[in-house]
Amino acid sequence: MFFFFVGGVEQQVRQVLKYGAGRCITCGSKADLVEYEKVLKAFFVPVWRWPGKEQLLHCNDCNLFFPPQLSADRTTTAVADQPDVLRCRFCKEAVEPEFRFCPFCGSSLS
Structure with a gap:
């Protein structure tokens, strides 16, 4: 059987x-603060x-749930003053050059 x-x-x-x-950490679109089940x-x-x-925050475009702490706007004026730093094109975080x-x-x- x-x-x-x-x-x-x-x-x-x-x-x-x-x-x-907030903003989605994957696609960058707007995310809503939600209660989920x-x-x-x-x-x-x-x-x-x-x-x-x-x-949690929920992105309607990519259907991602993530904590609000990850969506903090990380593009401050101090960050914008450093043009030679490699940045991720999606989350705008500074990344070491050896990372793929x-x-x-x-x-x-x-």
Whole structure:
């Protein structure tokens, strides 16, 4: 006898608390501050839901959930005064020249 189970847990937005509260760390578009819930699905049908522990930012473009601390605007005037520093084109963090991928957002630097 064989049994196949198709299911998993995913995060879904329960309530938007503030629209445009930050920037996505992956694609750079606006992200909303949300309360979320985790949903257990069995055979693509929601079976059980439970609330998330804290508020997160959610990007509607790439469907990414991330903590608000990561979305802090890192492009200050002191950063803009350093043109010779290698920066990630997505998250604008300063990156060492020997890296091939950004250690902050994971995107390719080439």
